[in-house]
Amino acid sequence: MAGATENGGTNRTAREVQQNFAESLGYAEEIIWDLLSQEQSEILMNKLRELIRDPQPPGGGSLDDENKHQKIIADNMRARETIFNAVWEQRKYTNRQSLTAIIYVMVVEGTDDVNRAEDSKKFSCHPVFRARRCIHSRSGTSSDSSDCCNIFVDENGRVYQNWAQYVANNELPAGIMVAPERGIYRVVSEQVRLDKYVTPAGSTNRRVLGYLDTGSAVGGFAAACIPIAGLLTLPVSGPAMAIAGVVGLASAGYATARSSAMLVDRNRHEQSISVTDRQARGHWLGVIAGAVGLGAAGATQAVSAATNAGREVGAIAQMTVNGMNISSIVISGTGVANGVLDLILKMRDGDDISTMDVLQLSASLVLFTHSVYNFKLASTIINETANRNIAGYRDTLSNRQRRAFDKASKETVRLRGNTRGRLDIIRNVNEVPSRQQFNDLYKINKNMNQEGVRYAFAPEGNGFVLNGEVQTSAADLRASVQHNQGPNILGQVSQPIPASHAASGNLRLDGQNQVSRLTGPLPTANPRPEPPTYAVGVFALELSSVMVGGVLFVLEKYGRTIFEHVINAESFENLITTMADTLEPEVFDLIMKLTRTFMDTMLDELTTVLKFYISTESILFRILDQVMRKFRHMSRIDLEMHTGEIFMAVKRYFLSLNPNSYIGLLEKCKVCEGYFQITRL
Numbered sequence: 293m294a295g296a297t298e299n300g301g302t303n304r305t306a307r308e309v310q311q312n313f314a315e316s317l318g319y320a321e322e323i324i325w326d327l328l329s330q331e332q333s334e335i336l337m338n339k340l341r342e343l344i345r346d347p348q349p350p351g352g353g354s355l356d357d358e359n360k361h362q363k364i365i366a367d368n369m370r371a372r373e374t375i376f377n378a379v380w381e382q383r384k385y386t387n388r389q390s391l392t393a394i395i396y397v398m399v400v401e402g403t404d405d406v407n408r409a410e411d412s413k414k415f416s417c418h419p420v421f422r423a424r425r426c427i428h429s430r431s432g433t434s435s436d437s438s439d440c441c442n443i444f445v446d447e448n449g450r451v452y453q454n455w456a457q458y459v460a461n462n463e464l465p466a467g468i469m470v471a472p473e474r475g476i477y478r479v480v481s482e483q484v485r486l487d488k489y490v491t492p493a494g495s496t497n498r499r500v501l502g503y504l505d506t507g508s509a510v511g512g513f514a515a516a517c518i519p520i521a522g523l524l525t526l527p528v529s530g531p532a533m534a535i536a537g538v539v540g541l542a543s544a545g546y547a548t549a550r551s552s553a554m555l556v557d558r559n560r561h562e563q564s565i566s567v568t569d570r571q572a573r574g575h576w577l578g579v580i581a582g583a584v585g586l587g588a589a590g591a592t593q594a595v596s597a598a599t600n601a602g603r604e605v606g607a608i609a610q611m612t613v614n615g616m617n618i619s620s621i622v623i624s625g626t627g628v629a630n631g632v633l634d635l636i637l638k639m640r641d642g643d644d645i646s647t648m649d650v651l652q653l654s655a656s657l658v659l660f661t662h663s664v665y666n667f668k669l670a671s672t673i674i675n676e677t678a679n680r681n682i683a684g685y686r687d688t689l690s691n692r693q694r695r696a697f698d699k700a701s702k703e704t705v706r707l708r709g710n711t712r713g714r715l716d717i718i719r720n721v722n723e724v725p726s727r728q729q730f731n732d733l734y735k736i737n738k739n740m741n742q743e744g745v746r747y748a749f750a751p752e753g754n755g756f757v758l759n760g761e762v763q764t765s766a767a768d769l770r771a772s773v774q775h776n777q778g779p780n781i782l783g784q785v786s787q788p789i790p791a792s793h794a795a796s797g798n799l800r801l802d803g804q805n806q807v808s809r810l811t812g813p814l815p816t817a818n819p820r821p822e823p824p825t826y827a828v829g830v831f832a833l834e835l836s837s838v839m840v841g842g843v844l845f846v847l848e849k850y851g852r853t854i855f856e857h858v859i860n861a862e863s864f865e866n867l868i869t870t871m872a873d874t875l876e877p878e879v880f881d882l883i884m885k886l887t888r889t890f891m892d893t894m895l896d897e898l899t900t901v902l903k904f905y906i907s908t909e910s911i912l913f914r915i916l917d918q919v920m921r922k923f924r925h926m927s928r929i930d931l932e933m934h935t936g937e938i939f940m941a942v943k944r945y946f947l948s949l950n951p952n953s954y955i956g957l958l959e960k961c962k963v964c965e966g967y968f969q970i971t972r973l
Contacts, residue, residue: 306398306470307410307486309417313396314484318477323437325424327904328390329949333380336390340372343394343419374449375421378562382423382443382451384970386951391424395475399491401467406488409468418464421445422475424951425453426966427958435903435952440966444475451562454963459489461561466494505647508546508654511539547655548582550648551575574634577627578652584623585659588616620663627656696733700756703748729766736773743782746789758782760790811837823852829861838868843877850884853891859907867912878928883919887912890939898946906946914942 304312318324328335346365350357383390397418400409426440441454452458455475462469472478473485492498555575559565565572591613631653635645733747733756740747747769750757755765762784771777822831834855837846847868858864871880890911898906918938923931947953958967 303413305411305413306400306415307484310396310398310410310470310472310486311484314472314477314479317394318472318479318484321478321480323393323476325391325393325904327949327951328392330383330388330390332390333376336379336392337372337376339394340376344368344372344375371447371449374564375445375447378445378449378451379421379423381562381973382425382445384973385423385425385443385968387953387971388973389949389951391951393422393476395420395422395472395477397464398470399464399467400470401465403468404490406468406490409488410470410486415467415470416465418447420447420458420475426961426964426968427952428966430958430960430967437966439964441961441964441968442475449563456963459487460492461557462492464491464493466498467491468494502647504546505550505651508543508651510654511543544582544585544655544659547578547651548586551578551582551652551655554648555579570634574627574630574649574652577623577630578655581620581624581627581656581659584616585620585663588613588620588663591616617663620659624656624659624663628653628660631656693731693734696729696731696737699737700733700747700749703746706748732766732770736770739773739782743785744789745782745785758785759787761785761787811839823856825856827858827861830855830858830864833858833861833865833868838872840872840875840877840880845877845881845884851888854884854888854908857891857895857906857908857911859905860909864909864912867909867916871916876928879919879931882928882931883912883915886915886935886938890915890942894939894943898943901952902946902950903952904949911942914945918942 346368347361350361379392380390382392397420398415399418400412400415402414403409403412421444423443423445424437425443426437428436428438428440444452444455444458446452446458446462448463450461450463452461458475459469467490469487469489469491471487471489473487478485551574555565555572558572558575563569563572565576567573567576594613631649634649635653639645745758747756747758748760750763755763756769757763758769758781762781764781768778769781772779772781826834834848834852837844839845871883875883887908891908895906895911915938918941919931923934923938926934958969960967
């Protein structure tokens with residue numbers, strides 16, 4: 293399963309691991325959500341890239357190793373795409389904004405004791421996305437979703453409408469499931485609340501169904517052997533052929549019903565039922581081949597009965613029976629070919645072969661052989677009787693990733709200057725890019741130097757740009773340069789390395805910049821205790837000062853409100869130092885004051901409407917973004933004239949993230965006490 297990991301027996305139990313997840317992904321007894329606007333889909337995809345990581349390429353491996361590596365990458369890509377589509381689709385319940393959270397489910401195998409499963413140190417770990425569906429208020433003004441239905445999307449991209457459906461219908465391996473209570477991380481008295489269940493695969497009903505699948509598949513293969521022998525002109529008695537016909541048709545009928553049920557199940561859980569999907573195609577062939585094959589068998593028997601009774605079979609009836617048998621041969625033959633090919637590919641790739649795969653192949657084979665035999669028999673009868681964040685972010689990188697990041701950052705500033713270049717770096721870091729992209733750039737650094745090509749961050753956080761001309765992604769660039777896959781990207785670069793921007797300045801990423809310097813508390817600062825509501829590192833920032841163009845600004849003078857709402861001290865510091873490097877002192881001071889004024893006048897209103905926490909750094913970034921995109925060349929006096937316009941633009945941005953903006957009254961949920969509304973995406 294995509295995203296599943298094994299814990300081969302460490303010193304931590306399933307409960308201890310869930311406790312760690314609860315402390316990092318939850319908050320006491322509150323329900324925590326991650327909010328993404330409809331323009332931020334790439335952030336979700338980046339999360340999936342971190343969740344389902346591609347393996348490193350085999351060093352000096354054989355061609356077979358490289359093929360296996362590429363196959364894993366292709367499988368991971370499909371898995372990420374499937375999960376992304378399923379999760380992103382749930383925005384229809386939250387006004388086109390994505391409101392999700394991730395939980396983890398542990399499966400303990402080899403035990404039937406539900407109560408002791410959480411103490412096991414050997415288990416598999418499976419990620420599940422939770423998305424908000426229902427809320428308590430019929431008018432849509434409440435964001436409270438406690439005791440309401442949530443949507444759950446598993447690692448296979450299957451969608452479950454509530455927790456009970458997930459528990460009853462998930463595709464986890466057989467064992468005991470150890471999960472957060474009702475799919476929500478809640479910590480009560482410093483202990484995470486857990487639920488334990490026997491997974492559906494480990495239930496008695498599923499085991500009985502597995503036995504029936506196996507027995508039906510074996511019976512189908514056995515029944516297919518008799519007509520094959522008859523087609524090879526081997527002696528087959530009439531009673532043996534009759535028994536084979538009964539067993540074969542029973543097996544085909546069972547397989548048809550199972551395939552039909554699987555399609556219904558996939559549709560119910562919002563999985564693809566298109567014939568282009570590998571699994572769905574097998575189910576469709578099973579259903580169609582079964583329906584046509586069973587109909588053809590019945591029609592042939594009717595012709596045989598009529599002929600044996602001495603009644604003449606008309607020409608239209610003869611053509612109908614022959615047509616049904618020919619259709620059955622073609623469709624069931626396609627099913628056999630598809631089933632055999634699937635088994636060969638799965639065996640070659642080391643994938644698991646399910647009993648359903650074998651059952652569908654068995655049913656297709658028995659229908660094919662009986663249709664061929666019956667078509668011969670029908671022809672004989674007729675003839676005889678009628679005819680399918682820059683520094684904070686940089687510190688999280690490895691050494692080689694950091695080198696690639698530094699090179700891209702410095703080239704960005706060199707080409708676009710401090711003002712434009714820094715903001716482009718912020719946009720890229722703000723969107724939390726995958727660390728893998730810097731590994732990709734590091735791997736091809738020598739090739740780039742040889743070709744006289746430099747990469748810089750592209751504007752608006754959209755990958756990288758080569759020599760200021762060709763825009764691409766790191767993954768595509770490495771695939772082209774190192775593996776000769778896709779278009780020749782370096783060949784598209786026709787311009788030499790551009791000259792430096794006049795205002796590029798001197799960028800340092802591993803320390804303080806020459807233009808500005810953030811210093812600690814002044815000696816004259818009045819000592820006071822750190823407020824308990826501050827995030828880690830924020831109090832030290834409040835007591836610090838920053839030098840902007842030779843003017844020293846004491847951050848504390850901008851008011852405590854700014855620092856009370858900082859979530860990440862490193863992100864806030866990065867914004868401050870970037871502003872100090874790129875702005876005039878008067879503009880820096882104005883933007884800080886605008887941030888304070890916006891928070892004093894609009895933050896409470898926005899929080900009341902949106903029902904989620906808005907950080908200082910997000911407000912500061914949005915104000916800075918508005919200034920740099922629309923008013924970058926204005927003086928402070930001219931900029932003050934546009935304060936209202938800036939505030940309204942920032943307010944509109946945050947209101948656009950509102951997952952509770954509904955038109956009219958909501959629909960009552962039939963399962964829980966909540967209400968919901970489906971918005972067209």
